[in-house]
Amino acid sequence: MNTKKIKAFFEKLTSNKKRLIVGVVVAIVAFSVVSSNLRKNSAGASSAKTVTTSVEKSFEFVGLNNAGKAQAQKIKLTIANVEKTNQVQVKEQVFEAKNKKLFMIVNLEMKNDATVALNLIPGDLIRMSVAGDTENKFAPDLHNNLVPIAPISTRIDRVGFVIPQEAKSFTLYIGELEGKKEEVTVEFAS
Numbered sequence: 001m002n003t004k005k006i007k008a009f010f011e012k013l014t015s016n017k018k019r020l021i022v023g024v025v026v027a028i029v030a031f032s033v034v035s036s037n038l039r040k041n042s043a044g045a046s047s048a049k050t051v052t053t054s055v056e057k058s059f060e061f062v063g064l065n066n067a068g069k070a071q072a073q074k075i076k077l078t079i080a081n082v083e084k085t086n087q088v089q090v091k092e093q094v095f096e097a098k099n100k101k102l103f104m105i106v107n108l109e110m111k112n113d114a115t116v117a118l119n120l121i122p123g124d125l126i127r128m129s130v131a132g133d134t135e136n137k138f139a140p141d142l143h144n145n146l147v148p149i150a151p152i153s154t155r156i157d158r159v160g161f162v163i164p165q166e167a168k169s170f171t172l173y174i175g176e177l178e179g180k181k182e183e184v185t186v187e188f189a190s
Contacts, residue, residue: 047096050085057184059174061125063118068146073114075149077125079172080107082186088160090142100165103142104128104186106172108157112149119146127173127181128161137173 058078062070083105086097097103106126112118123143129136142160149155163170168188175181 048085048087050083051188051190052081052083053186053188054081055079055184055186056081057174059125059182061120061176063112063114063149064120064146066119066146066148068119068121071116071118073112073116073118075118075120076111076113077120077122077174078109078111079174079184080109082106082170082172084163084188088142097162097165101162102165104161104163104170105142106140106159106161108159109154110147110149110157111154112151115151117148117151119148121146122157122159124177125174126159129171129173130163130167131169132171134171 056078058076060074060076063073063075065071083103085103085105088095088097088103088105095103108122110120110122123140123145126140127137128140129138138161140159141162142158144157147155147157168190170186172184172186173181174184
């Protein structure tokens with residue numbers, strides 16, 4: 001081989017060395033970002049395991065003003081369905097259940113027929129017991145405090161409990177903190 005050609009090739013290579021290094025670094029960074037996003041998307045999409053049971057029970061509660069004081073108008077609270085799941089999303093962050101636990105999510109619809117905004121505190125209205133244990137009633141672990149419901153509208157919300165993984169039977173106690181509670185039985189096949 002001609003030494004002039006070899007020398008010219010190496011001179012050209014060293015002059016483009018900076019471009020080559022920058023190109024390799026950009027390619028590595030791009031590959032890392034793409035593969036990281038693919039791992040996140042595939043892990044989140046495939047690991048959620050949820051079982052849902054329909055409830056469709058409605059209750060009426062006195063609406064609250066922004067200071068938490070009772071008003072004359074009522075809000076219709078409907079328990080639409082209940083989910084048993086291994087992960088839950090809270091404020092754009094996904095939490096996985098651990099240590100042989102799951103999440104039980106109670107999906108709610110709150111209807112305000114009044115012409116003024118009202119509020120409700122669902123976390124104070126719902127308690128839960130597991131498998132007929134009437135001694136221990138659990139408050140929701142996941143809930144919004146004072147939930148605003150716009151005039152003449154329905155607001156969708158939820159409360160959540162941490163439950164034993166093997167539990168299939170639950171009782172929800174619905175009612176004001178001080179007062180009679182209505183019982184709603186929730187059964188999961190698995």
